[in-house]
Structure formats: structure tokens, C-alpha cells
Amino acid sequence: MSSTENILSIFALGGVNEIGKNMYAIQFANDIILIDCGSKFPDESLLGIDLIIPDITYLQDNKEKIRGLLVTHGHEDHIGGIPYLLKQLNIPIYATRLTLGLIEIKLKEHGLLGDSQLELINSDSDLHFGEIRVTFFKTNHSIPDCLGIVFQTPEGTVVHTGDFKFDLTPVNNQYPDIHRMAEIGRNGVLVLLSESTNAERPGSTPSERMVGEHIEEAFKKANRKIIISTFASNVHRVQQIVDASLKTDRKLALLGRSMVNVVSVAMEQGYLTVPEGMLIDAQEINSFAPEKVTILCTGSQGEPLAVLARLASSNYRDVEILPEDTVIFAASPIPGNERNVTKIIDNLYQLGAKVIYGSGSSTGMHVSGHAYQEELKLMLTLMKPKYLIPIHGELRMLHHHRSLAESVGIEKENTFIISNGDVVDVKESEARQTRKIPSGNIYVDGMGVGDVGNIVLRDRKQLAEDGMLVIVVTLSKAERKIISGPDTISRGFVYTRDSDNLIKEVNRLVVTAIKELQEVNRHQWSVMKQNIKKSVGQYLYSKTKRKPMILPIIIEL
Amino acid sequence: MSSTENILSIFALGGVNEIGKNMYAIQFANDIILIDCGSKFPDESLLGIDLIIPDITYLQDNKEKIRGLLVTHGHEDHIGGIPYLLKQLNIPIYATRLTLGLIEIKLKEHGLLGDSQLELINSDSDLHFGEIRVTFFKTNHSIPDCLGIVFQTPEGTVVHTGDFKFDLTPVNNQYPDIHRMAEIGRNGVLVLLSESTNAERPGSTPSERMVGEHIEEAFKKANRKIIISTFASNVHRVQQIVDASLKTDRKLALLGRSMVNVVSVAMEQGYLTVPEGMLIDAQEINSFAPEKVTILCTGSQGEPLAVLARLASSNYRDVEILPEDTVIFAASPIPGNERNVTKIIDNLYQLGAKVIYGSGSSTGMHVSGHAYQEELKLMLTLMKPKYLIPIHGELRMLHHHRSLAESVGIEKENTFIISNGDVVDVKESEARQTRKIPSGNIYVDGMGVGDVGNIVLRDRKQLAEDGMLVIVVTLSKAERKIISGPDTISRGFVYTRDSDNLIKEVNRLVVTAIKELQEVNRHQWSVMKQNIKKSVGQYLYSKTKRKPMILPIIIEL
CATH class of the missing domain: 3.40.50.10710 (Metallo-hydrolase/oxidoreductase)
Structure with a gap:
């Protein structure tokens, strides 16, 4: 990103095309402000993974520009990634009282509480980062003390709704500040980032x-x-x-x-x-x-x-x-x-x-905390933005949100349906989406962050579905003869009386594969292992219609 | 089961406390009639399993008493287990035209079509097995040609509804035969087995x-x-x-x-x-x-x-x-x-x-094929049974069905909420549930039927979540020294630059564990393997919070 140009850029590192790990950013010139840093629970295809957090490569590469993290509210999909972020970047965190309290619990668990810069804000706070002025407005959601955020930049105003609904009879006086929202809209909004969780649902969510x-x-x-x-x-x-x-x-x-x-x-x-x-x-x-x-x-x-x-x-x-x-x-x-x-x-x-x-x-024992279609239309109507970036939702929800925006007068091409990593650049009040920055999923597994990748997951999938077979053979280096084995051990594959015969045949195939190679005087391990995998794999599939992982181990003495 | 007593027995081998693998049986004296033989799809916890079918141990032990299998309709959860049943027991199958057609497709795929005894019936058929007379009635469901079944026994009449709804404006004239149902009820029903899929849903399912x-x-x-x-x-x-x-x-x-x-x-x-x-x-x-x-x-x-x-x-x-x-x-x-x-x-x-x-x-693009609460009440009212056995549903659905029965006048204690394998015995028109026969889930994985059990699944689960580590060591029998290894291979565990150090430490721990045992002059493999597993496992957990499967392989030469 060329920092000499004073352009306004908006992007997501998480939260679009998914529900979870929300993380958005507003950049003007050399100032980056982050919004939320959530985590996401893995689906069952991600075997053994505990948590997913956003890839922050871009932020690490631009750490000198980051002014802080603003947190809209205290749900996991907005705060769950904070401990991992702080381990990489020690930046100030701005949040309301309850939100900070929940973040503190998390930081304590990670032993990070002492070193963190936690800044208490409320809906009347007024912050300045470079040429960006940041103010807030109260919203209502299924947790108290939620904020929407207003970014006033030289290019125009960007509004981020956070998660919201319009509950006009809320518990504990957590009213959405509709008058403030109207005022923001009256003053002109260039870009609105609005959540899309319930964009598929007609009507309004009950109180x-x-x-x-x-x-x-x-x-x-x-x-x-x-x-x-x-x-x-x-x-x-x-x-x-x-x-x-x-x-x-x-x-x-x-x-x-x-x-x-x-x-x-x-x-x-x-x-x-x-x-x-x-x-x-x-x-x-x-x-x-x-x-x-x-x-x-x-x-x-x-x-x-x-x-x-x-x-x-x-x-x-x-x-x-x-x-x-x-x-x-x-x-x-x-x-x-x-x-x-x-x-x-x-x-x-x-x-x-x-x-x-x-x-x-x-x-009647549950109501959603996220705006339904009529409420999303109310937010769009209050804010009257030139551009909409639907956030916080899977792709179909973002598309529905675009249709809702169209219905209240926002031109279809002025709604940007972006992916994580897509950058919307605004110059002279015209928004364009052309660039991409690095983004992705980082997997947390036990104490490891990012050490489980696609190879490990592919192996786990194969092991999960069909188990494995370890075959150990010892060869003498001198005479090139088998001096021990093959010994075969299976786990997660078969476990019956019949498997004895299966294993006998496997061992016979292994001996054959080794001998064949010895006859042509080729003795490379990798070729030998490939041949064993192939002939044993074909045999097992023909007998069982299963494809266990085959792990030949050849020891030369 | 003492066959000298002429009692009427009713049981399920599949279909209660679950949705799927329906299989019910009516026995009077020495005649057993089976109803449906379905399969069920595994949930994601059953790693690698393709299909679940009922355990038919009881039927194999009583094969000389089985007179046939009646099939209510052609859905997988009612016919999917048939090929596996026929491989064990070659019994006649009775079904309507479309249902037989769908069964034939299945049998062809399993190479069983030639040897099977397939008997075409319709709603007017009248069958006799020992002292049991079997007649049928038309029902409506999300597949044509569905049957309810009436068993007239010396003890009284048992009715099995099959899957049904009351669609009074059906497509292709598939009307439920309400007049016939009323007649059956008027003649007196001792026990009704009625499906419970939508017992939680108020109202009626649309047409x-x-x-x-x-x-x-x-x-x-x-x-x-x-x-x-x-x-x-x-x-x-x-x-x-x-x-x-x-x-x-x-x-x-x-x-x-x-x-x-x-x-x-x-x-x-x-x-x-x-x-x-x-x-x-x-x-x-x-x-x-x-x-x-x-x-x-x-x-x-x-x-x-x-x-x-x-x-x-x-x-x-x-x-x-x-x-x-x-x-x-x-x-x-x-x-x-x-x-x-x-x-x-x-x-x-x-x-x-x-x-x-x-x-x-x-x-409006889908309606359920299963009766909602008002329809279940209509069936109960038409049949006026003394006893109800709610079938085809998870436990909470069976309980809801019992409440519905109570609301139309069936005493609470006359509804039997049974598990697969529970037997309801009827003698002198009094029903009691006291006995149990073998029942359970048989897993189909590839070509294997029943060869994957809990040990294999437990291994697959561990492999899926944390992968594995194979450690190979060669010892000399004579001097009791390590002559090769330890060699460590991991799959699905870690795959990073850091893992080198981890593996080095693992190998060091293995050498230590072996030496300690050699010093006290104990040389049993099983103890050695246990010690390796323990010390490596503890180390890896402390470093990674993961518990991979550890597989020590010790070769003695």
C-alpha cells in the first residue's frame, strides 16, 4: 500500500463470508485503526482444532501504523482473538466497561493482563488518531454496553454498526440511541459497514x-x-x-x-x-x-x-x-x-x-440479538450511506443485505460484497475495490498457534476415516537381505479375527516388493517405500474398500 | 424366549430412540414377522463409518421362526438394511410395486437379486403366518405406495402405521384410506405402533x-x-x-x-x-x-x-x-x-x-411427509388402541407422542416408551415390558460389516484429534544395546521447523526409558513400551497440550 497517497482504505481480516472472527480496519494515510478481534469455532472438518483466529500478517508488516483496537462489544467472535493479537502487537485497546471486564478475564488466562494497555471509553468518548476522529453511538444487542463507531476522515465519514438490533423496550435501559444515529446520517455518511447475521429473516426480532x-x-x-x-x-x-x-x-x-x-x-x-x-x-x-x-x-x-x-x-x-x-x-x-x-x-x-x-x-425463551430485515432497513435509512459494505455474515446473508439496501434506495453497484483481505479504497468520495492484502485462518490447537496446517489436517482426515498401517522391515546393508520383519501394526483400521489373514498377505506383498527391487539392483528407500505403499494400498482397497494411511519404515543395519 | 407359551411379543431392533434403521417384529408362538429393515447414516462422531444397520443376533438365533419381512415403503431408513439382512437370512420379502422396485435396485448392487424371494403385495393382500393374519391399509407419505399393517393374532390386533401423514389433497391419488382405518379401529385394536417423527410439531403438515x-x-x-x-x-x-x-x-x-x-x-x-x-x-x-x-x-x-x-x-x-x-x-x-x-x-x-x-x-418448496400433532391424534382417535408403542423417533418425540395419546384418552401407563431390544409381551390382553433381547448398531465401513467396533473408533478419534508418533528402536538381543534408532515419524501431529527440537527431545526420552529398564535388568517389551508411551506422552502434552497416539516399535535382533 503506497502510504504517500492520502487515501481512505477499508478492509476485513475476518468476519465476511463467515460468522465469527470479526476483525475490520480503517486506514487513512499512515494511520490504521482496528475494530474487533474475534475468534471462531471450527466446524467438524477441522479435526482437532480448538479455535480459529485471523491471519494478521498485514498488521505485522505495518505495525508502526497501527494506532489501536476499538472493541464494539464483549462476545467471543469480537474479542476471542485479542490475546493472540497482543502476543504479536502490543497496541492499546479501547472498550466500554463491561467489554473491558470480559477482555481482562481473557488476558488473565493468557498471563497478559499486566502488560496490556486497556483504555476505558463510553458512548460519549471522542478520540483522534492522525486525521481520523472517532466517536461512538449506543446500540442494543444481546450483551450490554455495545457501541457503533463513527470515523470522520478527510475523505468522508465511515460508520461501523457493531452488532445490533432495535429493541425499543430493552432490559436495564440499554436503549439504542436512534437520535444520535439520525444526526450522524444527517451529517452525511460515505460508507456504512453494517452487520448481516439476520439479513435472511423478514420482519423484526422481538424484544x-x-x-x-x-x-x-x-x-x-x-x-x-x-x-x-x-x-x-x-x-x-x-x-x-x-x-x-x-x-x-x-x-x-x-x-x-x-x-x-x-x-x-x-x-x-x-x-x-x-x-x-x-x-x-x-x-x-x-x-x-x-x-x-x-x-x-x-x-x-x-x-x-x-x-x-x-x-x-x-x-x-x-x-x-x-x-x-x-x-x-x-x-x-x-x-x-x-x-x-x-x-x-x-x-x-x-x-x-x-x-x-x-x-x-x-x-418464547430466546430472541435473537441481531437485527432482522426491517431493522437493517431502519439502520440503512437512518445512516443514508453512499456506499454499503455488508459485514458479519456468510455470503448469502451479504447478498440479502445488498437487496435490502437496494430496496431503500442504495444503488446495487454501491454495495461492496467483499471477502476477507479485499480492500475498498476511497478517493475523492469514490470507492473502488481492486486490491487484496494477505488474510486467512490461523488454527489454534492446544498450545500451538498456526503450526497445524493443511498437511497435518489432511493426514488427520485420512487417519480418522480409515486408520493406518505401520510396516517395519530391517534390511542388512551388506547382503541386502531382510533380517527382521516385516512387522505390521494397525490402528483404527481393522480389528477382527479375519485381519490375521489380511496382515499375512500384506507382509507377503512387502517381501515381494523388496525382492523385486533387489533383483534389479535398485535399493533406494524412497522407491521401495513407494512400491510398498502402492501394492499394499491396492490390495487393502480391493479387500476392504478402505484406504488406510500406509507407513513403511525401512531400517538398514 | 420360551416358545411353549403362546404369548404375543412386540419388539424393535431399530427405530426407537433414533431416527433411522427401522426394524420391528411381531411374534406369536413360533412365528416371527419382521417389519422393515432400514439403515441409518452415521453422525460425524463415527469416523469413517458409511452406514449403520441393526444388529440381528436375535433373528439369527431364531431363524427357523422367521416367516418373512413386510416392508411399509421404499425409504432408506426402511429398506437400506435389507441386503445385509438377506446375506444372513434368506427370507421372503413382501412389499408393494414401487417399494419392490427400489429394493431390487439395492439387491442388484449387492449381487443378490437372483436368489431373493420377492413377493408383490398391495393394500388388499391378505396373508397368513401361523396363527397371525396380516392385512394392510393405504397411507400417504412422501413416497407413493405406502402401507400400514394390521396383525390379527389370537391375543388381539396389533397395528403398525408405517410412516404417514393425512394429505387429503394428495398428488397422483395417493389418498390415505381413512374409512378402512376407522373400520380397523371399530373392530378393536390392542396395540398401536405409530410413528413419532413430528410429535413435537403442533398443527398439521401442509399438503x-x-x-x-x-x-x-x-x-x-x-x-x-x-x-x-x-x-x-x-x-x-x-x-x-x-x-x-x-x-x-x-x-x-x-x-x-x-x-x-x-x-x-x-x-x-x-x-x-x-x-x-x-x-x-x-x-x-x-x-x-x-x-x-x-x-x-x-x-x-x-x-x-x-x-x-x-x-x-x-x-x-x-x-x-x-x-x-x-x-x-x-x-x-x-x-x-x-x-x-x-x-x-x-x-x-x-x-x-x-x-x-x-x-x-x-x-413453500417443501412439506414434511410425517404427521404433525393433530394428525397423530387423528390416527390415535381412528384406531382407539388399548396400548400405544410410539416408534420411529428420538426419545423426546416418543414422550411427546405419549402426551398426545393422553390428550385423546389413552392412559399414560398404557403407552410403552421402549428402547431397541425391549420386548413388550401381551398375555390375556395385558401388556408388560420386562424382557430384553440383543440389539445394537452394526457399522458398515467399506466392504466390512461389523468389523469396526469401539476400539477402532476410539483409535480413529485419537488419530483424528492429535495425530500420531511412531517410534522405532532396534535392540541387540545379546548385548541389550540400541543398535538403531530411535527413529520417530509423526503424522497429523506437528509439521513445523520447531518440531525438530521436539523430536530430538522425544528420542532422548526414549533412550533414557530403555536404559533405565536395562539397568534394573528388566527387558520386557510391554513394560518398555508402556514407559516410553508415558514419558513421551507427558513431555508432548506439557509442550503442546496435545495427546497424539504414541506407537513404540521395538525390534530385537
């Missing part, structure tokens, strides 16, 4: 308050223990669970590390009001009458190691789910988690529990 | 005819090629696609092996009417104007090797998807397939296609 009403109703009907699970970070919903417990005279136990962590931060900072004496420990649950207890726990997405899964399989030390207990899923399964969730529901039925579950609309 | 109207509408709007995908076996829907093509003056190309197979059988046997000259080959598509072509293809569930996935990734020889082509998903994704389907949708947007997708209710 969080509706969930509270349904929770209260269910609590009143329950005549024994209540076990309720939701996203720990949905502080609004947690507040409503606290309120319903208060109204039905129940104590509240919090189970699960992230639930305890987030609730503590939210209480400390005044986002959550829990009456004195309401909270009890897991060990105290059994000392209260069942109709006097609410358990709020992690695991609403069916995570196999979280509390709800363990309760459902009677595998949690302090508490047992008993017949007539009520279990409430106050969250809809995220696509990909359905099977894990339904397994838990089945286990709960087995225990005799009453289970309230299903998509949000059917039980 | 298949509604889908036809939406298809026609979409066809009229399309101004270039139409690519439409649905289940090949949904002959009703295929008929409506044919009809819409006719009305909009389009030729029809069938792509995908199962689509071609099923449509051929359905046409041959008169279930599907396709006008002369309408069908064209894949190679002919490009010789017609785009607005004159419909492509009907497999892959609506996102199967990576099916036609639709290949078209979407521009990887199909004869046809290309071009901008403004219309692609219609005339099927909802089955739970677990959502991610594969959305990947394809995104690829189609990338190609510029118009894509019509989404859950059936939102696009």
Missing part, C-alpha cells in the same frame, strides 16, 4: 423483554427445581432470570466457570442487580426445598463438557436432576449444535424432567 | 399440492435455466416438477445416479407420467435455450459428491451454472446437514445464481 415474561411464567408453573441455561454473556437475560427467581422466592446457584466469571464481572460493574443473600453455592442446593431453587448454568449449546450436559448424564457431583424438575433452554441452538442439544434433551427426558426447549419462537 | 403451486410459480418467474433438487424418492414432487416444466415449455434433464434410477423405476411402473420427448441427456442441455431447460438433480442435502454440490463448485462436466440461472432447493435440510447445504448456497451466490432456499414454511 428481550418478551423472554422475561415467558421465563417468569415458566417459573411460576414449576413445582420443583428449575435448571435454566443460557449464554453467560447475555446479562439482560440473566437479570430476568434473577428477577423471576426473586418473584417465585427461589435461591439462585450459578454453575459453570464462564457463568460465574461473567456474572461476577457484570455484578461488580453494576450491569446486574442480584439481591443480597440470593446466591448460593452448588453444595448448598440440596439443603433447600427443590421448589426454592433455581440453577443457572452453562451448556445451552450442548457443549459435552459444560454443566448442563453433565447434569443430563447424571455426572455432576453436587446436583442431581430428579423427576418433575424443570429444565429450560433459554437459547436456540446455533447451526451445527443441534445434535448435541437434542442428545441432552433426550437424556433429560430419560431422567423424568420437564424440558422446555425448541426454537425461540416456539417457546 | 404436497402446496409445493406444486410454489414450484409452478417459481418456474414461471425464471428466465434462464432452472436447477431444482429434491429427494429422488419423492415421486409426487418429481411429478409436480415434470408438470411445471411442461407448463413452462421446458425440457427436463435428470442428473445423479439415484435420480435416474428412481425416476426410471417410477416411470416403468406407472407412478410417474413424463410426456414423450421431454427428457434430455446432460450432453444435450447446452443445445437448448436456457429458458427451455429444467435440471432435476440429487444433492439437496448438501452431499459433497452429489450433483448439486459439483454444479455449485463448477465441477460438473456437461453443465455450468451461469448468472441469473434459478436454483431451487425443494427439500429442507435434515438436522446435521445444515452446514453442507449453506456452503452450497454460498457457492451458488458466488456464481450469480438466484437461489430459492430455506425451511419449507418460508419458501
Whole structure:
């Protein structure tokens, strides 16, 4: 990127063509401002991978230009990559109180808290980085303290919505600041980056308050223990669970590390009001009458190691789910988690529990935190941008968002559907998308960041599907004769009485392959290994229709 | 099972607590009649497994009592296990014309067609097996020619619904025979086995005819090629696609092996009417104007090797998807397939296609073939059984079905929620569930049936998540010294510059472990291998937080 030109550039390092690992950047001249740094959970094809974070090669190559990271809110897909970013680039982080609290938990776990520059901001903050002025506006989402961001640059104004919905009857006064948004729009917006999660859904998402009403109703009907699970970070919903417990005279136990962590931060900072004496420990649950207890726990997405899964399989030390207990899923399964969730529901039925579950609309126990089509159109109408870059969504969602923009008067060619790494350059108020910078997925596996790549994953896939066969042969260097082996060991391949004959034939093929090469006086290991792989592989496929990994090991003595 | 007592027994070998591999049995005295023999697709935790079929140990132990297999309809979860059953037990199979046609395709693929006893029946058939009389009734479902079955035994009447819905405006006159059902109920039903797939859904499933109207509408709007995908076996829907093509003056190309197979059988046997000259080959598509072509293809569930996935990734020889082509998903994704389907949708947007997708209710392009709650209540009301055994569903669905039965007057304790292998015995019109017979999942992997068990799967899981490390050492028997190695080879574990140091340390640990044992003069391989595994495993976990499979191979010369 030629830094002598004073152009405005906008790009994503994560978050477009995907849900997760959001990371966006605004650059003007020699100043880069980052927005969010999220992580993403791998799908099942990425065997053994724990987490995906954005590739920040471009930022490392331009580290002297980076002025800071602005964080819109405290969800994993916006903050999960921060510890990994800070290990590479020590830059200041700007966020609101709750968001900072959640980031601090993360940094502590990575031993990074002491060295980090954390800057507290609020919706009235006013920051300047080079020629870019940054201000904010309040939005409403499924976690408190969310921000939209306004970048005033010499080229014009860029607005980033963060994640939002328009909940006009929010819990805990988390109103979206529509007047401020109108003012921003009136002053002129050149480029709007707006989230697209629910661009496929017609209408408007219901208010969080509706969930509270349904929770209260269910609590009143329950005549024994209540076990309720939701996203720990949905502080609004947690507040409503606290309120319903208060109204039905129940104590509240919090189970699960992230639930305890987030609730503590939210209480400390005044986002959550829990009456004195309401909270009890897991060990105290059994000392209260069942109709006097609410358990709020992690695991609403069916995570196999979280509390709800363990309760459902009677595998949690302090508490047992008993017949007539009520279990409430106050969250809809995220696509990909359905099977894990339904397994838990089945286990709960087995225990005799009453289970309230299903998509949000059917039980009223969940509403989305992301704007539906009518709300996206409202944001577009308020901001009246010349250009739209739909972000935070898979490709079809971005396309739907473009159609919505068209319907409120934004020309189709003024919506840029970009990929991670595509750069939109703005010069003299004209935007063009022509360049690309490095971008991609970095895999976190255990303690390794980026050390698992395509070769390792390809091997894992083969091992996962058909297992492997190790064949060891020792040859004498002098006489070129087999002095030990072939010894064959299989794992994940076959394990039956029949496999004896299979293995015998494999060994015979190995001996043949070695002899053939010796006769023509070729003795290279690589050729020998290739021939063994080929003849054994063909034989095994013909007998089993499987393709295990074949690993010949030849030792020469 | 004591065969001297003339009791009536009912059990499932597959299909309860799961969706898939349906297989039920009715036994009276020494006569066993089987109902359906389905297969099930594995979820992603069953690495490398192709198919799951029922364990038929009990049937093999009682083979002289088995009189035949009755098949309710031609879906995979009802016929997919038949080839594997016939390889063990050569018994007669009774099914209607289309169902037999689909079974024949399967048997041909397994080279079993010549030896099989296939008996054509229809809804008027009347069979006798020992003291059991078997009659049938017509039902409606998402494939033609479906049957419910009535078993009249000395103990009373047992009814098996098969899969059904009540579509009162069906395509191709596939009416459910409500009058016959009423008559069966009037004559008294002791036990009803009724399917539970949609027991969680309130209301009634819409008519298949509604889908036809939406298809026609979409066809009229399309101004270039139409690519439409649905289940090949949904002959009703295929008929409506044919009809819409006719009305909009389009030729029809069938792509995908199962689509071609099923449509051929359905046409041959008169279930599907396709006008002369309408069908064209894949190679002919490009010789017609785009607005004159419909492509009907497999892959609506996102199967990576099916036609639709290949078209979407521009990887199909004869046809290309071009901008403004219309692609219609005339099927909802089955739970677990959502991610594969959305990947394809995104690829189609990338190609510029118009894509019509989404859950059936939102696009009108799919309706379920399974009864919703009001329809299940109608079946219960028509049959008025004393006992209900809810079948064909996961546990929560069976529980919902029990609640529905209670709401129409069947006492809660008269609904038996059973597992595969549980036997319900009826004596003097009283049913009790006390015994269990062997049952379970048999895994098909390539050509192997039942040779992949828990050990192989556990190994595959470890290999999949963290890969493996093979360590080869050669020892001299005489001097007990290392004469070659350790040589370490990893696959699916790490693959970076850093791994050199890791491997060096591993080799050092192996040498230490061997020497320690030699000093105390213990030289057993198993102890040596255990020690190597332990010390290398601990080291690698401390460095990487990964647990690869460690495979020490010790050669003594």
C-alpha cells in the first residue's frame, strides 16, 4: 500500500463470508485503526482444532501504523482473538466497561493482563488518531454496553454498526440511541459497514423483554427445581432470570466457570442487580426445598463438557436432576449444535424432567440479538450511506443485505460484497475495490498457534476415516537381505479375527516388493517405500474398500 | 424366549430412540414377522463409518421362526438394511410395486437379486403366518405406495402405521384410506405402533399440492435455466416438477445416479407420467435455450459428491451454472446437514445464481411427509388402541407422542416408551415390558460389516484429534544395546521447523526409558513400551497440550 497517497482504505481480516472472527480496519494515510478481534469455532472438518483466529500478517508488516483496537462489544467472535493479537502487537485497546471486564478475564488466562494497555471509553468518548476522529453511538444487542463507531476522515465519514438490533423496550435501559444515529446520517455518511447475521429473516426480532415474561411464567408453573441455561454473556437475560427467581422466592446457584466469571464481572460493574443473600453455592442446593431453587448454568449449546450436559448424564457431583424438575433452554441452538442439544434433551427426558426447549419462537425463551430485515432497513435509512459494505455474515446473508439496501434506495453497484483481505479504497468520495492484502485462518490447537496446517489436517482426515498401517522391515546393508520383519501394526483400521489373514498377505506383498527391487539392483528407500505403499494400498482397497494411511519404515543395519 | 407359551411379543431392533434403521417384529408362538429393515447414516462422531444397520443376533438365533419381512415403503431408513439382512437370512420379502422396485435396485448392487424371494403385495393382500393374519391399509407419505399393517393374532390386533401423514389433497391419488382405518379401529385394536417423527410439531403438515403451486410459480418467474433438487424418492414432487416444466415449455434433464434410477423405476411402473420427448441427456442441455431447460438433480442435502454440490463448485462436466440461472432447493435440510447445504448456497451466490432456499414454511418448496400433532391424534382417535408403542423417533418425540395419546384418552401407563431390544409381551390382553433381547448398531465401513467396533473408533478419534508418533528402536538381543534408532515419524501431529527440537527431545526420552529398564535388568517389551508411551506422552502434552497416539516399535535382533 503506497502510504504517500492520502487515501481512505477499508478492509476485513475476518468476519465476511463467515460468522465469527470479526476483525475490520480503517486506514487513512499512515494511520490504521482496528475494530474487533474475534475468534471462531471450527466446524467438524477441522479435526482437532480448538479455535480459529485471523491471519494478521498485514498488521505485522505495518505495525508502526497501527494506532489501536476499538472493541464494539464483549462476545467471543469480537474479542476471542485479542490475546493472540497482543502476543504479536502490543497496541492499546479501547472498550466500554463491561467489554473491558470480559477482555481482562481473557488476558488473565493468557498471563497478559499486566502488560496490556486497556483504555476505558463510553458512548460519549471522542478520540483522534492522525486525521481520523472517532466517536461512538449506543446500540442494543444481546450483551450490554455495545457501541457503533463513527470515523470522520478527510475523505468522508465511515460508520461501523457493531452488532445490533432495535429493541425499543430493552432490559436495564440499554436503549439504542436512534437520535444520535439520525444526526450522524444527517451529517452525511460515505460508507456504512453494517452487520448481516439476520439479513435472511423478514420482519423484526422481538424484544428481550418478551423472554422475561415467558421465563417468569415458566417459573411460576414449576413445582420443583428449575435448571435454566443460557449464554453467560447475555446479562439482560440473566437479570430476568434473577428477577423471576426473586418473584417465585427461589435461591439462585450459578454453575459453570464462564457463568460465574461473567456474572461476577457484570455484578461488580453494576450491569446486574442480584439481591443480597440470593446466591448460593452448588453444595448448598440440596439443603433447600427443590421448589426454592433455581440453577443457572452453562451448556445451552450442548457443549459435552459444560454443566448442563453433565447434569443430563447424571455426572455432576453436587446436583442431581430428579423427576418433575424443570429444565429450560433459554437459547436456540446455533447451526451445527443441534445434535448435541437434542442428545441432552433426550437424556433429560430419560431422567423424568420437564424440558422446555425448541426454537425461540416456539417457546418464547430466546430472541435473537441481531437485527432482522426491517431493522437493517431502519439502520440503512437512518445512516443514508453512499456506499454499503455488508459485514458479519456468510455470503448469502451479504447478498440479502445488498437487496435490502437496494430496496431503500442504495444503488446495487454501491454495495461492496467483499471477502476477507479485499480492500475498498476511497478517493475523492469514490470507492473502488481492486486490491487484496494477505488474510486467512490461523488454527489454534492446544498450545500451538498456526503450526497445524493443511498437511497435518489432511493426514488427520485420512487417519480418522480409515486408520493406518505401520510396516517395519530391517534390511542388512551388506547382503541386502531382510533380517527382521516385516512387522505390521494397525490402528483404527481393522480389528477382527479375519485381519490375521489380511496382515499375512500384506507382509507377503512387502517381501515381494523388496525382492523385486533387489533383483534389479535398485535399493533406494524412497522407491521401495513407494512400491510398498502402492501394492499394499491396492490390495487393502480391493479387500476392504478402505484406504488406510500406509507407513513403511525401512531400517538398514 | 420360551416358545411353549403362546404369548404375543412386540419388539424393535431399530427405530426407537433414533431416527433411522427401522426394524420391528411381531411374534406369536413360533412365528416371527419382521417389519422393515432400514439403515441409518452415521453422525460425524463415527469416523469413517458409511452406514449403520441393526444388529440381528436375535433373528439369527431364531431363524427357523422367521416367516418373512413386510416392508411399509421404499425409504432408506426402511429398506437400506435389507441386503445385509438377506446375506444372513434368506427370507421372503413382501412389499408393494414401487417399494419392490427400489429394493431390487439395492439387491442388484449387492449381487443378490437372483436368489431373493420377492413377493408383490398391495393394500388388499391378505396373508397368513401361523396363527397371525396380516392385512394392510393405504397411507400417504412422501413416497407413493405406502402401507400400514394390521396383525390379527389370537391375543388381539396389533397395528403398525408405517410412516404417514393425512394429505387429503394428495398428488397422483395417493389418498390415505381413512374409512378402512376407522373400520380397523371399530373392530378393536390392542396395540398401536405409530410413528413419532413430528410429535413435537403442533398443527398439521401442509399438503404436497402446496409445493406444486410454489414450484409452478417459481418456474414461471425464471428466465434462464432452472436447477431444482429434491429427494429422488419423492415421486409426487418429481411429478409436480415434470408438470411445471411442461407448463413452462421446458425440457427436463435428470442428473445423479439415484435420480435416474428412481425416476426410471417410477416411470416403468406407472407412478410417474413424463410426456414423450421431454427428457434430455446432460450432453444435450447446452443445445437448448436456457429458458427451455429444467435440471432435476440429487444433492439437496448438501452431499459433497452429489450433483448439486459439483454444479455449485463448477465441477460438473456437461453443465455450468451461469448468472441469473434459478436454483431451487425443494427439500429442507435434515438436522446435521445444515452446514453442507449453506456452503452450497454460498457457492451458488458466488456464481450469480438466484437461489430459492430455506425451511419449507418460508419458501413453500417443501412439506414434511410425517404427521404433525393433530394428525397423530387423528390416527390415535381412528384406531382407539388399548396400548400405544410410539416408534420411529428420538426419545423426546416418543414422550411427546405419549402426551398426545393422553390428550385423546389413552392412559399414560398404557403407552410403552421402549428402547431397541425391549420386548413388550401381551398375555390375556395385558401388556408388560420386562424382557430384553440383543440389539445394537452394526457399522458398515467399506466392504466390512461389523468389523469396526469401539476400539477402532476410539483409535480413529485419537488419530483424528492429535495425530500420531511412531517410534522405532532396534535392540541387540545379546548385548541389550540400541543398535538403531530411535527413529520417530509423526503424522497429523506437528509439521513445523520447531518440531525438530521436539523430536530430538522425544528420542532422548526414549533412550533414557530403555536404559533405565536395562539397568534394573528388566527387558520386557510391554513394560518398555508402556514407559516410553508415558514419558513421551507427558513431555508432548506439557509442550503442546496435545495427546497424539504414541506407537513404540521395538525390534530385537
